[in-house]
Amino acid sequence: MLSQLVLFAIDICAVVLLVFGLYFPRHRRRDLVVSFLGVNIGVLAVASALNATDTGAGLGLGMALFGVLSIIRLRSTELDQHEVAYYFSALALGILGALSTTSVWLSAGLMALILVVMFLGDHRRLFRHxxxxxxxxxxxxxxxxxxxxxxxxxxxxxxxxxxxxxxxxxxxxxxxxxxxxxxxxxxxxxxxxxxxxxxxx
Missing domain, CATH: 3.30.70 (Alpha-Beta Plaits)
Structure with a gap:
């Protein structure tokens, strides 16, 4: 139980850093801030609840993925490819925060890897010309x-x-x-x- 709470806290810190430390300072699209936060916390909540029941983590994560993909496909406003990448990053952080079957250090390391990749891949100096x-x-x-x-x-x-x-x-x-x-x-x-x-x- 304690490890699960630690993962929740790490996930919240990671998604806050993703949204307010990387995405918004670089792209300034305010309407997507609540989308990224909502996707992350929503997936974290649903996957955690289903993971704690007899339904199994696989079904829970599959439903979460299907729901998010449906939202993105049925969107009413156009998203650039980098914004889709932020969507999937927020989704992945939420899933990692809900996986109590893995070690805290492994999940935290994978979350850090996602943040590092997004920091480098979306850096303004990369292919700036x-x-x-x-x-x-x-x-x-x-x-x-x-x-x-x-x-x-x-x-x-x-x-x-x-x-x-x-x-x-x-x-x-x-x-x-x-x-x-x-x-x-x-x-x-x-x-x-x-x-x-x-x-x-």
């Missing part, structure tokens, strides 16, 4: 090579991948999804934000 944007160009590009060359000149960057989302030959516009790495001193914009770009005719 890489960007992802949706651009609206005021020219219709039908040639892929010309499109890439124009984007590299416009962004002062090396284009690694570009996908044409819409090509309007009547209004002469092209909507592209472009992933690139900055090489010069082009203005820095938020990754993933749509932008309008002029084309040199």
């Amino acid at each position: 890489y960007r992802h944007q949706i651009l609206v160009l005021d020219s219709a590009f039908t040639d892929h090579v010309a499109l890439v060359a124009h984007l590299e000149q416009l962004l002062d960057a090396r284009v690694h991948a570009v996908t044409v989302q819409r090509l309007d030959l009547v209004n002469e516009t092209t909507v592209v999804d472009v992933r690139y790495a900055r090489t010069g001193r082009a203005p820095i914009t938020e990754p993933g934000a749509p932008a309008h770009a002029g084309a040199h005719r």
Whole structure:
């Protein structure tokens, strides 16, 4: 019983650090703070209750996973991939906090590993020159090579991948999804934000 309470306390400290120490200072999306906390505490409560009965931990954890996955799949607002990673991290912390069959040190170590991975994987300095944007160009590009060359000149960057989302030959516009790495001193914009770009005719 004492070890279970210790795991509960470690889980609460870990999810607070995950949310208020890593996610919110980096991404500032307030609405997801309560989601991460609710997922963690909810999974911790349900898995702990089912783990203490004859139902078995496997069924309890399976139900918890199914519930969280359903919430994420049926979401009404779009989530970025890093936000999905935070969801699963909060979920994993809650499951580890509910597993009384493992040692406290093992569970605490695995929780620490999750936090370290999220700290490093979501660090601003990791791949900091890489960007992802949706651009609206005021020219219709039908040639892929010309499109890439124009984007590299416009962004002062090396284009690694570009996908044409819409090509309007009547209004002469092209909507592209472009992933690139900055090489010069082009203005820095938020990754993933749509932008309008002029084309040199």
